Amino acid sequence: MADAPSEGMTVFPVPDLPEITPEDDIAALVSDRVDLRPDDVVCVASTVVSKAEGRVADLEDFPAGPRAREVAARLERATGEEKDPQFAQAVLEESTDLLMEAPFLLTETRFGHVTVNAGIDRSNVPGGDLLLLPRRPDESAARIASGLDAERVVVTDTCGRPFRHGQRGVAVGWAGTPAARDWRGEHDREGRELGVTVQAIVDELAAAANLVAGEGAGGTPVVVVRDFEFGDHDGSDALFRDVEGDFVRQALRGWSFEDD
CATH class of the missing domain: 3.30.1330.100 (CofE-like)
Structure with missing residues (x-):
């Protein structure tokens, strides 16, 4: 050997x-x-x-518009879980293309990466709600x-x-x-x-x-x-x-x- x-x-x-x-x-x-x-x-x-x-950002930085409220409502229907329209707004603002709206948000980021939720992280974020790519x-x-x-x-x-x-x-x-x-x-x-x-x-x-x-x-x-x-x-x-x-x-x- x-x-x-x-x-x-x-x-x-x-x-x-x-x-x-x-x-x-x-x-x-x-x-x-x-x-x-x-x-x-x-x-x-x-x-x-x-x-x-x-x-680092707060959810309050992303007041939900009509499109975000529509996306969040559809996600709720698809998953049976409550979805935050402000988070949906953050995902939309960090994306150039929404490839899938349900049962999750599949997006293209502004630099070309395709990922879920525009790669926004909600864990281990000191001083805020969201960590953007x-x-x-x-x-x-x-x-x-x-x-x-x-x-x-x-x-x-x-x-x-x-x-x-x-x-x-x-x-x-x-x-x-x-x-x-x-x-x-x-x-x-x-x-x-x-x-x-x-x-x-x-x-x-x-x-x-x-x-x-x-x-x-x-x-x-x-x-x-x-x-x-x-x-x-x-x-x-x-x-x-x-x-x-x-x-x-x-x-x-x-x-x-x-x-x-």
Whole structure:
């Protein structure tokens, strides 16, 4: 039996980070706690990025309009649970497209990410009711990277998956690395040319980070991935599908949840 390799990619959390508050310098807090290498990938949970950027809000900041009251009422009929029209208003204001209205709100955020409730968090929000996603996570990642010795930063979130139970880590913003690694035109071990394989690298890094970050009260919001090599491949930043090529989204537009 072969021994386990002594070298390879490692993933470890940044310890002892404080509760993040508005205008905290995430890069400085990380640099004080770990010696980074230039090729490290620093994965930062969107929750702490949002807290540092002041993206905490109160429900009262979102007075419900007619559309929000309509959406909340339909959700109540579909689920049998009371729904807050002000929360529905917040979701609408943080979205550019509402793909599903029932039995939950599936939305496209202003930066292209498709997720439930526009990614708005209602847990662990000191000083407010809601934690909104960063406005421009790519810019957030670049700003954090500029203050680190490491050049690559991924802003992560967790969300569910179609056709599967459970949540996993995904990237919502990134800097210093392409989002995807393109294998098309290369060959497999049998010499056949690969025609469709494009690997969503930033999502895979986010998922690896989420494994060691943990969840709930014991979680840590920043994880370092060390010795990940992108390799000699073409790269792409096309992570979020365009509507024209998103056949699932097109199918949803012709579908309606029947709640009668």
